[in-house]
Amino acid sequence: MSDKEPVRDFATDWDHTDPRWVADPYPIWDDLRRRCPVAHTERYGGGWFPTTHEAVSRIANDTEHFTSRTVVIGNGRPLEDAPPAPIGVAPPISSDPPFHQIARRLILPAFAPGPVNALEPMIRDLCRRLLDGLVGHEEIDAGAEFAQFIPPAVIIRMLGFPERDEDLFREFVHVVLEGIDQPVEQRIEQFAPIEEYFAVQIEDHRAHPRDDLTSYLLNVEVGGQKLAPEHVFGTMILILVAGIDTTWSAIGASLWHLATHPEDLARLAGEPDLMATAVEEFLRFYAPVSMARLVKEDVDYLGCAMKRDDWILLGFPAANRDPAAFPDADRFVIDRRENRHLAFGLGIHRCAGSNLARLELRVALEEFLARYPRFELANPADVTWAPGQVRGPRHLPLRLASLEG
Numbered sequence: 475m476s477d478k479e480p481v482r483d484f485a486t487d488w489d490h491t492d493p494r495w496v497a498d499p500y501p502i503w504d505d506l507r508r509r510c511p512v513a514h515t516e517r518y519g520g521g522w523f524p525t526t527h528e529a530v531s532r533i534a535n536d537t538e539h540f541t542s543r544t545v546v547i548g549n550g551r552p553l554e555d556a557p558p559a560p561i562g563v564a565p566p567i568s569s570d571p572p573f574h575q576i577a578r579r580l581i582l583p584a585f586a587p588g589p590v591n592a593l594e595p596m597i598r599d600l601c602r603r604l605l606d607g608l609v610g611h612e613e614i615d616a617g618a619e620f621a622q623f624i625p626p627a628v629i630i631r632m633l634g635f636p637e638r639d640e641d642l643f644r645e646f647v648h649v650v651l652e653g654i655d656q657p658v659e660q661r662i663e664q665f666a667p668i669e670e671y672f673a674v675q676i677e678d679h680r681a682h683p684r685d686d687l688t689s690y691l692l693n694v695e696v697g698g699q700k701l702a703p704e705h706v707f708g709t710m711i712l713i714l715v716a717g718i719d720t721t722w723s724a725i726g727a728s729l730w731h732l733a734t735h736p737e738d739l740a741r742l743a744g745e746p747d748l749m750a751t752a753v754e755e756f757l758r759f760y761a762p763v764s765m766a767r768l769v770k771e772d773v774d775y776l777g778c779a780m781k782r783d784d785w786i787l788l789g790f791p792a793a794n795r796d797p798a799a800f801p802d803a804d805r806f807v808i809d810r811r812e813n814r815h816l817a818f819g820l821g822i823h824r825c826a827g828s829n830l831a832r833l834e835l836r837v838a839l840e841e842f843l844a845r846y847p848r849f850e851l852a853n854p855a856d857v858t859w860a861p862g863q864v865r866g867p868r869h870l871p872l873r874l875a876s877l878e879g
């Protein structure tokens with residue numbers, strides 16, 4: 475990434491991996507919203523970045539002009555008819571209508587409130603154990619030692635994989651999401667261990683079916699037929715990727731906010747009933763996920779001459795800061811009443827895991843605040859943010875004051 479030309483003007487040359495964008499994208503987006511509001515780049519083979527709530531919503535709802543064939547920006551483009559079309563590499567997120575609906579309906583029951591809420595005691599227990607492991611430390615890395623452990627443990631449990639493989643899981647997510655600039659051959663090489671690992675788990679589940687998402691995907695039938703193996707694999711990969719660093723980022727960003735805004739920390743620690751409202755504002759203000767589309771055919775859209783196979787970076791986080799959609803959009807309002815944010819996207823691909831994400835975020839914050847009602851950044855310069863389409867703090871050194879302290 476370091477050998478790239480630095481961005482001169484984000485309006486005509488944006489790059490979501492540019493160090494300034496990674497460190498603090500909000501002033502850049504505010505400026506673009508005022509000037510463009512759809513920015514352009516020649517990087518990655520050409521792309522557009524809408525920054526308003528209206529433009530993001532319009533594109534997310536328009537499956538006629540835009541495809542989800544791939545949702546992570548890279549230098550190449552997957553071929554339109556390449557297998558496993560029409561399933562896509564990671565159904566349902568990479569599927570277009572009409573197949574999308576079939577793929578989405580299949581997984582929705584696993585993420586309905588009933589099964590998700592049943593995970594609460596396990597998540598709470600996990601958070602407590604993680605915090606127990608940090609007892610006696612005056613400084614901790616809340617990104618690397620707390621937030622990042624929660625989502626993999628939950629996903630491993632849902633898929634029915636061995637708990638000891640959590641570290642491996644985090645490596646897989648890193649490979650899938652953060653290696654976007656690497657050449658295709660290297661990407662294929664990096665994916666090999668993931669495929670091998672999943673193949674072993676799938677075989678084990680075929681031999682010993684049990685009550686988990688992997689066995690469900692292997693046995694569920696659509697029109698009297700079991701799912702194609704690439705469908706099962708693709709959905710498992712999606713759940714791995716969609717469920718881990720997204721939520722880890724949301725937990726980390728919320729803790730970062732509390733560490734840097736003592737008045738919000740004091741209020742939330744003192745008024746636990748505020749948590750549900752605060753969670754929505756954390757999601758609005760620090761929405762971690764931007765997803766991509768490809769333009770299907772040349773089209774003039776929102777005043778832009780879009781070309782077939784141009785990228786669209788759907789800036790859900792930028793839309794969430796649009797003053798036309800939210801009063802005081804650039805202010806974090808911990809008790810904001812009306813909050814129709816786009817952190818989970820919108821349209822047919824709206825996040826299927828939002829119940830689970832909200833639960834993990836709420837429980838993680840509740841447990842952290844119960845243990846540490848006062849904390850601050852130990853050294854702001856040591857905080858690092860993940861680059862790419864999922865943004866959150868990876869290293870978050872905090873100085874803690876426990877209940878006793």
Ligand code: HEM
Pocket residue numbers: 534542545566567568578629712713716717718720721724761762763764765766790816817818819820822823824825826827828830831832
């Ligand atoms: C704070 C955490 C999360 C955020 C901010 C988030 C955000 C998003 C967004 C913006 C989309 C829309 C993608 C698009 O339009 O292309 C999406 C889709 C999706 N998310 Fe999440 N997500 C989170 C957590 C999760 C979790 C925990 C899971 C499940 C384990 C999950 C599963 C999915 C799935 C399956 C889709 C695809 C839905 C479809 O294409 O129909 N997400 N998510």
